[in-house]
Amino acid sequence: MTVGEEESIGPGSLWLRWDPHVHAPGTIFNDQFKGDWEAYLAAIEGATPAIRALGITDYYGLELYKEVRARKEQGRLKDCDLIFPNIELRFSVGTARSWINAHLLVCPDDPDHIEQLTRFLQRLTFKTTTDTFACNPSELIRLGRSLNSELTDDRSALRHGSEQFKVSFDQLREEYKGMSWAQENILIAVAGAKGDGTSGLQDGADQALRQQIEHFAHIMFASSPAQREFWLGRKTSREHICETYGGLKPCMHGSDGHSVERTGAPDGDRYTWIKGAATFDGLKQACIDPEGRAYVGTEAPPAAAPSETIHRVTLTNAPWAPNSVIDLNPGLVAIIGARGSGKTALADMIAAGCDAHADQLPMQSFLVRASEYLDDATVKLDWGNGVVTERGLDNAAAAWDGYARARYLTQQFVESLCSPEGMTDGLLSEVERVVFDAHSPTEREGAVDFADLRDLKAARFREARRREEQKLEELSDRINIELEKQSQIVAIRKQVDEKKLKITQLTEDRGKLVRKGSEDRIKRLEALTEAANEVRARVRRLTNREQKLLLVQDEVSDFRTHQAPENLRDAQERHKDAGIAGEAWDPFLTQYSGNVDGIINDNLSSTRKNRDGWRGIDIAITDPATPLIADDADLTRLPLGRLDAEIRRLGDIINVDKETRERFNSLSTKITTETELLSVLQDKLKDYEGAEERAKGLPTERQSSYRRIFEAVFSEQQVLNDLYAPIRARMDETGGTLGKLAFTVTRRADMAEWAKRGEDLLDLRRQGPFRGEGKLLEAANDELRGVWESGTAEEVTEALKDFRQKYQKSFFEHALAQRSDAAAFRGWLKLFARWLYGTDHIEVRYSVDYDGVDIRKLSPGTRGIVLLLLYLALDNADERPLIIDQPEENLDPKSIYDELVGLFLKAKAKRQVIIVTHNANLVINTDADQVIVASAGPHPGDGLPEIAYASGGLEDAPIRKMVCDILEGGEHAFRERARRLRVRLER
Template sequence: MISRGSEWHRWEPHIHAPGTILNNQFGATDPWSAYLTTLEGLTPAIEAIAVTDYYVTDTYEEFIKHKAAGRLPGVMLLFPNIELRLDVAAKSGFVNIHLLVSPEDPDHLSEVKRILKRLQFRAFNDRFDCTREELIKLGKRSNSTITDDGAALRHGATQFKVNFDELRKVIDESEWAKKNILIAVAGGAGDGTSGIRQAADATVRQEIEKFSHIIFSSSPAQREFWIGQRDLTTEGLRARYDGCKPCLHGSDSHDQKSVGQPVGDRFSWVKGSLEFDALRQACIDPEGRAYVGDQPPRSAMPSQVISHVRIDNGDWASTPDIPLNPGLVTIIGARGSGKTALADVIAAGCDAITPAGWDADENISPSFLARARRLIGDATTTLSWGGGATTTRSLDGRDANGHTSFPRARYLSQQFVEELCSAKGVSDGLVDEIERVIFESHSQEDREWALDFAELRDQQISRFQQARERESEAISDISNRIATELEKESLVASLTSQVGQKKKLIAGYTADRAKLVVKGTEVQVARHTQLSEAAQKLRNQIQAFGNQRRTFVALQDEARSMRTTGAPEMLRQAQTRHSNSGLNAQQWDDFLLIFKGDVDKSLAAYIEWADGEVRKLNGVPPPPNDPSIALISDNADVSKLPLAHIAAEMSRLEAVLSADKIVREQYKALTGRIAQENSALQTLDTRLTDAKGAAARRKGLQAERDDAYGRVFEAIINEQDALAGLYTPLMARLAASSGTLRKLSFSVRRIADVQKWGTFAEEELLDRRKTGPFYGRDSLIAAATEALKPAWEMGSAAEVQASMTAFMVKYLSDLLSHAPYAPTQHAEFRAWLNQFAHWLFGTDHITVRYEITYDGVDIRKLSPGTRGIVLLLLYLALDDSDDRPLIIDQPEENLDPKSVFDELVALFIAAKAKRQVIMVTHNANLVINTDADQIIVAEAGPHPSGGLPPIRYTAGGLENAEIRKAVCNILEGGEAAFRERARRLRVRLDR
């Protein structure tokens, strides 16, 4: 036996035939021929018919005769539907209940008649059994004018009412009835339970519906109610009605016109092979196996369904042709029976085995094709797809993974799952798969042409990472400047002292020079002093112009370097960062940084101007003259004279101040020394003024740095928000889901490694040997954890900025007290301050990390088994964009039985409605409680020396008794799983 197992077929569960006891409108002239012809020509074709009649099986028996004569060749299943009227009033008469009888027992007719005979109706001080003979008697007793047996039968049928309690007792007392009869009740308002209007009869209605296995109704609202999607959940239905119920609908034909033509094309579809057990399975899984509509439910797209697998040139394949169900296919068998072999063969035909899978070590690999590599020979597999395509591949991998091939299925081999669920895999493979699912959950438009998650993530966050990097560099530059200003602040006292000392020194030199003045030369000395002061001013001006000139020359070098090296490199970096801009070379050229004006011309002019100003200030020395004649008149404005003239006059005056050569040389030397010290004093005054302004500048820079620090966190928060946006589609779906899916969650958060941040300072920056607040180990870490960590991880940019400001106000002086250098060690202290600032305002210890958790635990910390659940959650429940077949080899391998039942069963049920799932399993729950559509049983023969053992496959659905027997025999806990399923669903079925 090898079949596709459970497939959708059209059933007709409620149809009358010519000769039906009541309301027979088929006509008297050979109605059967026309009736059967109509049935044979229906579209969609009916393949299973429940022949309905009131109280008796006459029309069913007639049906059997016509079927035996060759009529209805497309109908594979006929069974009786015996319609009874209960003694419970409905809106238009009485509630009708149906006995659907399995035809599997060759004696089913005699047995069901024996059951019917036990139903009795009391009238006329007599008791009438539910048999043809007794119904005729009842008809004649209730109307003595009737003499014809046929008329009496019809009239008796209108009078006979079945007591519900008696019917329930008769069924409960018969083992045969419980095994072979399914109870259906009409759910409509006319002759169904909805027609029971009296409030006092509500309990009766509930008891009838509880007793029934099937509801005859085509109402979508009724179907939703009976599968737990309306007022009651499935648990509520089990508590109140003994479980969910399938809704079916028949044409209820009483005339030729309506044969097999229910109003609105509300056909009944049952999933299963064409045997009565398929109806039993529909009672177990109403949602998945029974449907009313013009077409059966669709699952995977035909083009994405493997409909048939064939193995050629493989003498080991005793069953070379295997049809496959489009839903859930489970492959079972004893160890070494060839289960994985079939999964491997199908995966090979789909190009779904990775190069690593083909190259696996044949001695340790769980793969059949890897182990059998040397023995597989020229065997090939050909897959036929539901859309009409076929693919053929060699089973030794010679034509695998070609440059034009792509995986037409996703294959979760044992090796693949073990790698993803290992400690190593959790940091790469499993996360990669999760990211792939997240990426594919975005629409094509939202992906912004990215090829994978990493590229999409980079597109979303690179802008903010670049902003963070820019602001961090700005903080570093500002910190350097702050360190410079702090150093200048520390020099105020020293410079003030040096200025004072320099003034005293100049005063001493001036006094010494005054002592050298010869009597009678006071006027010349005063003039010399005046000229000396004027000369000093000119020299200061010349020095200032010289400084400007050096700056202009340096700017020339910088402009030249920027033009030839800096700007082109900045453009290249921008092109790299924004490679997706689509700009061509000419368009990018517009982004080349150039100077706004002609800086070369300007700088050359500035240098020429500075040189001219120096020349004007220096002037041209006057020609030699009589030393007794003054070079500068007494009334001349010395502030307007050039330095050369003033210096020449000073030299003339020095020559006449004393006739003593030694005194004259001393006077000249002191004058030069005074000029030199005045220049130094001017420099010290400039530095002191600059140092006194350092505090104000430092505060401004600190405010600027605080703002930059806030902008760093704005960039970090923007990056966090962008990452969270990547998860929005899945997070929204998880929030709206229930059960296992709700255990899976994604979060994006900032992580502040305070330990790393504090440890670096304690070990590299601070001298904890010094007594102070941070003397003890980890004391800084404790302070930062309390004051900064909450804001770093959860605060806004403004809150982070405020927290850092408060931290500095509270701890900065304490931290500085642990500096390893004294402020007087200028070079060392300045270098340390730079390091300190870079550390204090650094953000390298802050990362934005996205986390995937299951039941509140990061997947990195889950056990391999639970990671296996997460992996299967991905493929079964979340990977909506992938509609290719999913092939899984023993998903339960790393899971405990409770996890299989609690976590996976519902996932497989949901997944098989969207894609074809082919699963190798040892677990009975994954076959039985998932209501597998096809079970393929693998069996291997003796292993010949130097060859492969013959492998044989049988296949069918759970509705097939032989398949169920194989499940029980092969799978550990198979019988227990069947019993547990019946207990859990409160199904009163033994088969």
């Protein structure tokens, strides 16, 4: 840690290689070094990766540790910042292969640590049948000679005594607990392997002893991934390891070399990495956070990508900032300080160097408030991949349009997204952005954002729904038309009968005007009239056919001229990314197959020719006495013109006097007119009588169309579920706090709106089940809401069918139009069907819920948690540095610990996170990799106060003291965190 330097301050806790188990020339057992200290020291100095901390190991002794320290003081091992004793001892319990080993890792910071350690070791004893021996060199030599009197030299006796000396686990534990210095300065490590480790203790009482030993240990000497997974609680649970073994354990692995060749060269290149300064406090910190600070592997755990990591911040022309160069950690950087100390100022300047202000800076920003004092001041950022970016600080108030190389969550930004006013558009759009980014580029299918992708995926089903809704409306109209026709059959039959009677009466009236002797002519006239009516009906039908053919011709022309080209243009626009261009689209123009024009024209020509042939021409009567039609002619095959002329000729000669003739001709015209009307009525009656048969399949078809609408709705619902699938999978994989966040896709039925439209069609004053406002809504809620919102297409269709059958009579009784008023009731029935089968009140909705509550209903503070969930845990597509100004605002301490700590722990493993905070939990329990402490001097009369920064990791005692002094609850947070590990962290 560096405080108040004029140049640069350090980056806090970085991954450094340790070798906690290194023997040296002269080691008690299996010494293969041949006394070659130069080769031994050179092996350590040349190790790659560089060894920054060494645990000098020997059995029960400190002589080798003292020698290595002396060499260090003479200028060797310059890269080794920490050398500490590793006292290896054997427990008085063993396996078939070996005795169980334990290691005392001793803090060398105390100037009296050798004397204190010697005093502690002497408290450990070994008993034989005749004597008791203490753990010190002279006693070990005495033990060796007592067991083998032939050992004359001290070295051999020491080796033999050390080999026989065994430590009782109970005594070690008792003496450790009885000496405060030992508890403060010694960490206990035990081997986890089966050879000399606890894994060999598996049966009966040995199993219980094994658990006691492992509970007592702070560190496991184990290198396999399986062991590390176990001691981090990943194979069982964190709770199980903590309850059974007193806490999670860091795994470490040393070279355990007894020769120069093995020195600093562990098996399989399984190196020990500790995050933090190469200090004993750094090792203690690894015991507190084994998962985040200890690792065994060929390389250190990966951090954020170098190109996305700010390595160094340099301020120039900033006399108010004595720390002009600040190195940043690639993990979690916490900036703390008193109010007005300049902590947010540093975040603002880093963000400025990243062009991370998407819009104009808020007025509260340091860069805005201090703009008049920032002339010529610049911030330069050195990135991990060697790229350098630089920006002036004096124009930061202007809008920036550069690429943002970091994401900056200012307090104002978070407040705007989480406020009731900004939440809907802001927070939900951020949610949608994260969901969209969770999809790979290929899965996005050319979409530019979530809304675009959703519309792209759902367009097919929405269009299918629109088509079916249009078809459903047409089917309802057709059903109503056929029902109306059926209801009018009796009336039409009556009109037919009335016409027939009238024609009979008119014919009788006309017959009374005929002179005696003209009866044959009357019969001839009636035959002619009947034939003329039949021919006239043919002419009428042919004229109608001509009109229908002209309509077909017009539709064909309109389709070719307007519809087909427009459909092609629409298809080109909708599928512009399909890769089809230019003339390649020509075959997609919809055209009629075959000679459509020829068919229409041929039919028109034959129809007109046929009609004109039957119509004939008007024939002038030159001689009333001369018949125009032979008596034996087939009258039904003659043109209408000749028949009408013959009818006029006979009418003229049947009555001689003018007045009778005019009366006769008038009745004949009426008979012809009524006969024509009768023919029309008979055609209509035939059509109406066929309505029942035609209507038989329409309700089933309508039900099928209604079902297909909901199939389209379900398909759209599935589209949204598929869109959320990647983010859901990530949430399921991550667990923890993310388990409270849910993306829910549902159908929603606006029952109130649907019922209101239905009530508008009913007379609510009438007696019946729907009397009074709200009764229809009650019935719909009971019988339709559930199935509309969660049923299958078949269930929805059956439910509506049952609903109609149950209440149709009541609906008709409450109808605003009376059945007696056919036209009014017909119009009402059409509106009723459109309402009943309408589906525009059904919509597919998605919501974002946190702990079961829609984010629209959350407090601003809890919305802030959701926002941080997005950026810290779900936004995997964004690996840029994340800068957050006081994320704990509006949150209580418990929420901060429960909800945010885990998020920051996971986030810092994949991206650089820089937070400005005054909350101890966010610094201590996230195990911040770097703590930057801001402090401001007195404010001068004109200018900026001096803003200084100090930096370090939580393994640094001065930094811990600052954390405790500045952050409320800091000391309590430290104590709670270390309590379970029996590790005392001095302030």
